[in-house]
Amino acid sequence: MPTLFPSESPVREAGPDQPLYAPIKRRSFFMYAGATAGATALVLAGCNKSDSSPGTIDVGSGDAGILNYAYALEQLEAAFYAQVKTGGYYTGSTITAAEKQIFDDLALHEAIHRDFLKAALQAASITPLKDLTPNFSAINFGDRTSVLSAAQTFEDTGVAAYNGAGRFLTSNANLALAGKIVSVEARHAALIRDLRNYGSFVGSDVVNTFTPSAPATAGVYSGEGTPNTTANTQGNGNPGPGQERSKRPPQILQAVNDFLADGSKLSANSFA
Amino acid sequence: MDFFQLLSDVEKADPEFLDRINPRRRVFKYLGDAGQKITAAAVPAVLASFFNRAYGQSTTLTAPVQAVLTLALQLEYLEYHFYNTALGISGLVPSQETTSITTIRNDEAGHINALRAVLGSAAPAPYLVSDFDYSGGSGSGNGPMKNALIPGATGNTNGALFFAAGQAFSDTGQRAYKGGAPVLNTTATKDILEAALNIHSVEARHNSHFRTVRRALVANALGSAGAQAVSPFDAAPKSWISLVDNGGPTAPDGSKPASKVYGPGSPATGTPDASYPGDDNVTQATVNLTTLSSTYTAAAVSEAFDEPLDAATVKSIALLFTSATGKAKGLFQ
Numbered sequence: 001m002p003t004l005f006p007s008e009s010p011v012r013e014a015g016p017d018q019p020l021y022a023p024i025k026r027r028s029f030f031m032y033a034g035a036t037a038g039a040t041a042l043v044l045a046g047c048n049k050s051d052s053s054p055g056t057i058d059v060g061s062g063d064a065g066i067l068n069y070a071y072a073l074e075q076l077e078a079a080f081y082a083q084v085k086t087g088g089y090y091t092g093s094t095i096t097a098a099e100k101q102i103f104d105d106l107a108l109h110e111a112i113h114r115d116f117l118k119a120a121l122q123a124a125s126i127t128p129l130k131d132l133t134p135n136f137s138a139i140n141f142g143d144r145t146s147v148l149s150a151a152q153t154f155e156d157t158g159v160a161a162y163n164g165a166g167r168f169l170t171s172n173a174n175l176a177l178a179g180k181i182v183s184v185e186a187r188h189a190a191l192i193r194d195l196r197n198y199g200s201f202v203g204s205d206v207v208n209t210f211t212p213s214a215p216a217t218a219g220v221y222s223g224e225g226t227p228n229t230t231a232n233t234q235g236n237g238n239p240g241p242g243q244e245r246s247k248r249p250p251q252i253l254q255a256v257n258d259f260l261a262d263g264s265k266l267s268a269n270s271f272a
Numbered sequence: 273m274d275f276f277q278l279l280s281d282v283e284k285a286d287p288e289f290l291d292r293i294n295p296r297r298r299v300f301k302y303l304g305d306a307g308q309k310i311t312a313a314a315v316p317a318v319l320a321s322f323f324n325r326a327y328g329q330s331t332t333l334t335a336p337v338q339a340v341l342t343l344a345l346q347l348e349y350l351e352y353h354f355y356n357t358a359l360g361i362s363g364l365v366p367s368q369e370t371t372s373i374t375t376i377r378n379d380e381a382g383h384i385n386a387l388r389a390v391l392g393s394a395a396p397a398p399y400l401v402s403d404f405d406y407s408g409g410s411g412s413g414n415g416p417m418k419n420a421l422i423p424g425a426t427g428n429t430n431g432a433l434f435f436a437a438g439q440a441f442s443d444t445g446q447r448a449y450k451g452g453a454p455v456l457n458t459t460a461t462k463d464i465l466e467a468a469l470n471i472h473s474v475e476a477r478h479n480s481h482f483r484t485v486r487r488a489l490v491a492n493a494l495g496s497a498g499a500q501a502v503s504p505f506d507a508a509p510k511s512w513i514s515l516v517d518n519g520g521p522t523a524p525d526g527s528k529p530a531s532k533v534y535g536p537g538s539p540a541t542g543t544p545d546a547s548y549p550g551d552d553n554v555t556q557a558t559v560n561l562t563t564l565s566s567t568y569t570a571a572a573v574s575e576a577f578d579e580p581l582d583a584a585t586v587k588s589i590a591l592l593f594t595s596a597t598g599k600a601k602g603l604f605q
Binding site: 184 | 349356372377379380381450463466476484498511543545558564568573578
């Protein structure tokens with residue numbers, strides 16, 4: 001099968017932060033793994049050559065790093081919607097048939113994205129990140145408002161994340177695949193926002209909205225007007241007019257880590 | 273204004289001015305080819321683009337990058353004028369949606385601003401509303417979507433056909449941006465790529481809202497996002513494309529003018545960055561995703577990914593909505 005993505009294939013040499021790759025007797029391994037002191041070392045063992053911040057798993061570098069970054073985000077979204085479907089709001093009596101169908105679709109799409117990315121990583125001989133443990137303690141799955149608020153956060157974040165990561169992809173095949181996913185996340189985000197507050201499918205918090213002004217010559221529109229934020233550079237939340245507020249991976253992960261348990265928190269030091 | 277004096281003054285300031293544009297005699301041929309009446313009022317607009325060609329932002333953009341950005345700009349004008357026109361037609365857009373359509377129109381205006389800035393002197397002269405034929409009649413003005421801008425016309429109760437057209441236009445746009453993104457992925461154009469991605473997702477947000485409105489119309493529940501989608505999703509679609517949405521909206525004459533928006537482009541198979549399958553595609557990176565789980569139906573898998581469309585197919589769709597004057601300007605060609 002042709003390899004689609006350039007393989008980062010980190011060379012797994014034993015090193016100070018990769019103790020599991022040093023030869024170790026089987027009994028000693030289980031003693032080691034059982035010790036709480038070993039927990040941090042086990043986390044660091046999941047890192048590749050990139051620098052990792054203590055207590056976090058770095059997603060890696062190159063296209064492999066971005067694909068794993070995307071895989072991590074999709075894992076989180078899939079886990080969220082899976083939990084929504086077992087929660088009190090979804091299973092209760094107040095949810096409408098329409099909203100139930102929407103959550104069914106959202107759960108399916110994110111699980112499909114997650115499984116696709118894992119399959120694609122493996123096909124490219126890139127080690128996928130481990131199964132992450134989420135932390136959804138701040139979300140009340142019995143309450144529509146809490147569920148929709150969290151859903152909006154995840155979806156808006158996903159769009160900003162994909163858009164801010166595209167520039168790091170060197171393979172156009174990977175860029176194309178990311179493009180196919182991000183517009184679906186944007187559809188999700190827009191619908192959830194309309195469900196929460198009708199008409200907020202585009203808000204100035206996620207898009208640098210623009211107010212056009214009368215053209216110099218009537219009918220001849222050349223882009224006259226002002227954006228609500230002065231554009232800075234792409235990827236820092238201050239894009240040009242009419243554009244999504246894309247963000248760099250470290251900035252995204254700072255917020256996303258609030259929803260990941262200790263031992264599953266992430267870093268993306270190659271993509272500042 | 274004294275156009276000739278102006279030329280003479282500029283030539284004094286920059287003796288090479290006329291050589292930058294065209295040799296002197298061809299200047300007037302250019303003005304004629306622009307197809308614009310050179311009235312006193314029109315001259316400044318013509319001159320603006322004329323001078324921009326000489327002194328505008330440096331066009332170090334390669335030809336392929338310029339082509340992608342130009343097509344994107346043309347699509348933005350198509351949408352901008354459509355929504356802007358609609359907002360000016362009394363009784364067309366239901367009151368529950370005037371704010372949303374204004375937001376969408378304003379986003380397209382922002383996109384025009386952004387793309388013109390990136391293209392600089394390579395930006396085409398602004399397209400006018402008269403360059404488009406929103407009936408979908410390739411310039412006849414009598415195409416199947418004619419009623420989309422006529423309040424209360426057959427098929428357009430509460431703007432149903434207007435919203436259907438909005439869905440089709442924004443789906444064309446998001447597929448086009450996806451198709452063009454790989455061309456923008458060069459070391460020198462990473463910021464442009466990110467800008468294009470950031471415009472692309474906004475088009476998808478618009479599209480999601482148009483679909484939400486169309487569901488609401490069928491359920492007689494304007495102003496709420498809570499109406500159910502109804503299979504086969506051509507009239508009351510989900511906020512995402514399911515298979516090919518049964519060809520998209522149906523026109524009053526029973527035809528499916530947007531079926532090409534959901535179908536395959538050319539070529540339909542190949543690597544992800546050089547293939548343009550229909551929206552019912554279930555295979556991504558050689559993996560048929562329906563095989564990963566029994567719950568992953570073809571519909572669900574097709575919904576989870578939007579497909580790119582090649583520039584040629586995008587143009588063939590957009591030309592249906594281009595008038596004779598637009599075509600004369602090279603719009604979508």
